[in-house]
Amino acid sequence: MSRIQAVLAALASRRRKALIPYICAGDPSPELTVPLMHALVESGCDIVELGVPFSDPMADGPVIQRASERALKHGVSLARVLDMVADFRRTDTRTPVVLMGYANPIEHMGLASFVAAAKAAGVDGVLVVDYPPEECAEYDRLMKQNGLDPIFLLAPTSTPERVDAVARAASGYVYYVSLKGVTGAASLDTADVARRIPEIKARVGIPVGVGFGIRDAQSAQAVGGIADAVVIGSRIIQELETSAPGQEVANVRRFMSGIRGALDQIAA
């Protein structure tokens, strides 16, 4: 059982919802990434998603694109992101880390080299946004062979056949996003999510995270009532953007502690 699977199984047995934050490696500065990761864990997050900056983040909204641009200005490459994970692992061997990014930097490193380097750095899962299951058989095979979880997206428009295709390729968890496609764009339609999640859960057989339109305790609670995991991305980036220099880590810690508290009220 992978670290991701173990953490999610343990949470499920305690009827606790997983909280999965997203930050972009290198944003607002490379020095803050590892401290931010630790702060997220201390504020009660269960898995950390770490964005790998890319010059053309087509599937992301403007907030995450800005984060990516800031990180690239600091020269943060995929190799550097892996170094950050290794650094994080020196003091935290428990919290799963999932990389989220685009195919090109990974293919440029080489699939086999990337998977080996990710495993050595202590990465647990990878979400390649522009890899649908049909286009990444070799990647999927290498990931699973090395005990890493390939994470995939599902959308409100995913047909049952596509949900099944994703189920065959995915392990760890699947990540349900809004049709408003781009991260950070949508407002939350809880009723719609509530309709869709049980059916998806039945088909994929692994935990389902929901990640859009979650901006505060109330929306986190609403999604936590339906899904296994709550993913928050753009809202954290905005917290970083509006923080005074030096206050970033403290502000993110405060914000995520509030979300954690709200989620725990569901279980109680």
Added chain:
Amino acid sequence: MKPNDLPSDATGRYSLPDARGHFGPYGGIFVSETLMHALSELKHAYEHYRTDPEFVAEFAYELKHYVGRPSPIYHARRLSETLGGAQIYLKREDLNHTGAHKVNNTMGQALLARRMGKPRVIAETGAGQHGVATATMAARFGLECVVYMGSEDIKRQAANVYRMKLLGATVVPVDSGSRTLKDALNEAMRDWVTNVENTFYIIGTVAGPHPYPMMVRDFNAVVGQECLTQMPELIGRQPDAILACVGGGSNAMGIFHPYIGRREVRLIGCEAGGSGLSSGRHAASLSAGSPGVLHGNRTYLLQDADGQIIETHSISAGLDYPGVGPEHAWLKDNGRAEYVAVTDDEALDAFHRLCRLEGIIPALESSHAVAQAIKMAPGMPKDKALLVNLSGRGDKDMHTVAERSGIRF
């Protein structure tokens, strides 16, 4: 794979891409799950209508009566005589309505949008040519039109921005990334995902996820099909070589495609060599790039050591793109087509020569193909024929050319 292994269907005709949009290792559908439904809907609609007699007839009618097809092939006699070698022929796509080959594709996609019941079309544009062609079709068919354009490009192409507005389109400035074509493309994709119920995304080149590279090629293939009958009428045979400029590669794919199975005809794509390949300031992804994944397909890209896409340079905005259509990537690898880089200076020289010797002001994009013909012709016998796709007219480039000569209006 060698050219004699070109994949073919039961009738022996060249048959790529495969069902999932692959040209060998290139092409495909590399997009987020959120786009899969929209692409699948488009693919099914296109597969249905591409062979629907009514749709095919409507497309042919509009190309004839609205676009002004067929475009003639012109023997550039004075240019050929000056060079003293092979005869140069020009396929006059510059004479189309809106002044370039782009209109063939926007017409096809606008007709498809209507059939699919989408009242709103969106497009990305770099220099503004594809935006103008899309805005034209939207006006012609009464569709709402939104064009995404990098704010940097908006500054450089004020006249085209005004043209689009005259035609009733909304031009949305894009301030992310390098504020140019590729960023406009990202933004248009976001719009499409969000509004797919009522919106058709008219992509302007043979790149992007399947079915775009195939569909845009098919709509532009009318160019090559006309040449197949026009060249024998003119000289009693097919040309020895066909030359076309390549940015994304839509005009080149349009004229190459019907000739792929005719191996006696050389196919030569002319990329933007900018200030020269060794300068690093160019947009020649096939000549100087390496395979990767961008904008929904696998193809040759200009990228740095970390796999980030790098900024490109060309005197012609229409060639200023860090990728290239996946079918070109495949034609390069298997050797069926050749790709060369032509510098800004060579293209400018060809631009001026065509103005002075033939009374034709070519687009700077097309001037790259003319320049390659000028390089090749002197070394060839006089009975050889070079066919150049003159993909667009140069009115839009007056400012750029004047500025290079130190002239201000």
